[in-house]
């Protein structure tokens with residue numbers, strides 16, 4: 094069985110509980126209430142490599158990512174990207190890669206800290222998504238994949254957190 | 267004309283975004299003063315000196331920023347690329363205050379200046395799209411975005427000279443666009459400095475910084 098890390102921004106207790114039930118046995122990380130935002134200090138590269146220097150539950154998400162084979166991101170779609178709560182977790186996790194640069198077909202990316210590369214699955218929800226926002230989300234997921242060295246990614250859209258739960262429950266293997 | 271520049275770097279000071287925000291304000295004020303002078307000698311109507319304010323999204327409270335935004339004709343968002351998108355605290359400000367911003371700055375023209383750590387300015391394109399989507403959803407007018415590669419160079423040399431010549435020119439052009447609230451295709455700017463040297467300098471910097479923090483270079487590769 095694939096070992097999964099689910100990171101979500103579902104604030105509703107019942108819905109978050111239902112999500113945890115669908116993924117019983119996996120690691121479920123709630124991005125709400127929000128973790129502190131990144132302060133741009135690069136301590137996760139140069140002071141405490143791989144770990145954020147700020148102290149709250151957002152400090153070790155990079156290491157958590159590395160310990161899983163699949164990362165499932167359930168996020169409200171905000172202007173074509175992840176929500177502020179999810180983004181706060183991601184910004185705090187760039188220690189997942191090394192500071193050092195390397196080039197892939199003319200573009201620069203960071204060298205990997207860990208050998209293993211997980212797959213990423215994005216499930217976005219929201220009621221009034223525009224086509225442009227959906228396009229942005231797909232491009233963003235692809236860019237994240239390149240920059241984080243993920244092996245594969247998938248992007249899906251739902252209308253509400255409940256729809257995400259239905260989709261995930263139906264596809265649970 | 268009221269122009270609000272929003273610095274979206276979470277660094278309290280000395281960020282590339284701050285450097286560019288100051289450089290832009292200075293250019294706007296200088297250009298407007300010059301225009302006023304010419305117009306006076308030609309005895310035409312006096313133009314108003316624009317009122318330019320710089321806010322800091324991480325240091326100021328949301329309500330305070332929304333107040334400052336009130337009545338702005340132009341909103342300039344200047345911020346770093348974070349994980350291919352916009353920093354979470356800036357995203358939160360725009361998301362949670364979308365309605366308030368749309369009322370406070372209704373009809374304003376939005377410009378964005380996004381800088382990133384990698385050399386390739388094109389990597390800023392997704393963050394630029396996010397700001398465009400924000401602008402569209404909030405009912406603001408889209409002006410233009412600049413994507414600035416190798417943001418680590420800003421502050422190393424004065425903007426407008428040597429390796430920062432392209433950036434200086436781009437900010438001059440942006441100034442003109444802002445003062446006329448013009449819309450133009452986005453523009454990508456890279457420094458007048460070779461890519462390999464930029465990376466070499468960065469790598470040297472990482473190692474020096476690690477030692478400064480009492481780490482051996484080997485420890486930068488730790489796997490917690």
Ligand SMILES: Cc1cc2nc3c(=O)[nH]c(=O)nc-3n(C[C@H](O)[C@H](O)[C@H](O)COP(=O)(O)O)c2cc1C
Pocket residue numbers: 131133134135183184185187240275276277280281282283284345346347348349350351381382383384385389416417418
């Ligand atoms: C959390 C975090 C995420 C970043 N993500 C990216 C990225 O995806 N691509 C990139 O080119 N640079 C990235 N950078 C580098 C910054 O964009 C770069 O250092 C920038 O010059 C900082 O600008 P500032 O001084 O205005 O804050 C990231 C930096 C941080 C701290």
